Amino acid sequence: MLSSLAILGSAKSWHVAELLKACSSQNICCSVIDWGTIGSFADRQGERFRPASLHNADAILVRTMPAGTLEQVISRMDMLARLSNRGSVVLNNPKSLESAIDKYVTTTRLMDAGIPVPRSAIVQSSTDLRSCADEFGGVAVLKPIFGSNGQGLVLFEGDTKQLPPFFSEAGVAVAQEHIANAGWDARILVVGSEAFAMRRVAADGEWRTNISCGGRAESFTPPQEWLQLAHSAAHALGANIAGVDILPGSDGSPWVLEVNAVPGWQALQTVTQENISAAILDTIRHHFDSKPHVGRH
Structure with missing residues (x-):
């Protein structure tokens, strides 16, 4: 039974606050850990990670992926991989994070899977x-x-x-x-077997639909084909939690533009009645329950 969760992210984040509330309602002990504080120590007795809340956590959720030097990024990914190898549930898994961080790798993985992407x-x-x-x-x-x-x-x-x-x-x-379009796209958040969607409409005079660029979130029920496309895109990168951006071209054909393996959902939560943070915890619990935990501590 999942009893402890470590969130790699900022304690000041809206997303972390929502996850903390969801953990509290489900009696899960949750700790928030800044990337700059993590480390590891290896000797003949084995490998230990710090802080202790990271070492002892049943599961680890990567909520942010901050910028850093090449050495910092590689070391952080190495530690996530070691934690995963020892039996901790890490979502998303390090390999999917590495693939999704690199936009070209993302595109080629999607292309290999037969998913429509721009040249x-x-x-x-x-x-x-x-x-x-x-x-x-x-x-x-x-x-x-x-x-x-x-x-x-x-x-x-x-x-x-x-x-x-x-x-x-x-x-x-x-x-x-550049795919000619009508100034909107869909963000479909894949969470395990579930999916949550919103339409993102670009601001006047802006071609980008990102909420951070002034885009507007609207309630949206995507076609079943788009939902299948989003799940296929997440699967192609090995991500269990993924934000998939789908753009309808001028002829209505869907194109997958991005797959974010550390997606936010603050704007999406405003246009859905579903509790997305609770769904994320359910997915983490499912992976914990289905994974062997031998020699983790």
Whole structure:
């Protein structure tokens, strides 16, 4: 029986506050752990993780994935993998997190699974970008390899003087075909076997539908095909909890644009009566109950 949960995230977060309330109502002891405080120690007696609440937790929920140095990111993922290997339930699992963090890897995993995604390319120069835009019909969506909430996304239409700073700083980006659309998309939050959906409508004068970019959340019942597509996209990345963004093209055909393995649901919760935090706990409990726990402590 699931009795303790460690949440890797910020204690000031709305999402964490909602999860804490859900844990309290289900008698689950919950601790909130900042990424900057975690560590591990290995000797002949075995491996120990700190803080103790992380080491002893029945399950671990990755609520945020903060920026850091390459060494920090790799070390954190390594520790999550070790925790998972010793029997702790880690959602999402480290492999799915690694896949979803990288936008190009996400796209190619989806493509391999037969899921409709826009044409995409890795570009390392303005020449590469211009060539891709020409192949895509004159317009490309330029994205940072790592990023979320629409941050850094720009529509490139051939003017290399208007490239975003992140491109020159990182030296690499993803160029993606721009899909003509009506200014809205759907965010489908996959939580285990369940799914919760909202329509996101772009603000006036804005092409991005992200809530953080001024998009508006609306209640939405997606077609069954879209729900199946969202579950298939999450499965392709091995994610049990995933935010899948589906854009209807001008002909109505659905395209999967993103899969977020550390998704938020604050805006989505405003347009559904379902308790999403409770559903997340149910999914965590299901994985805990179905996983062998040998030698975890």
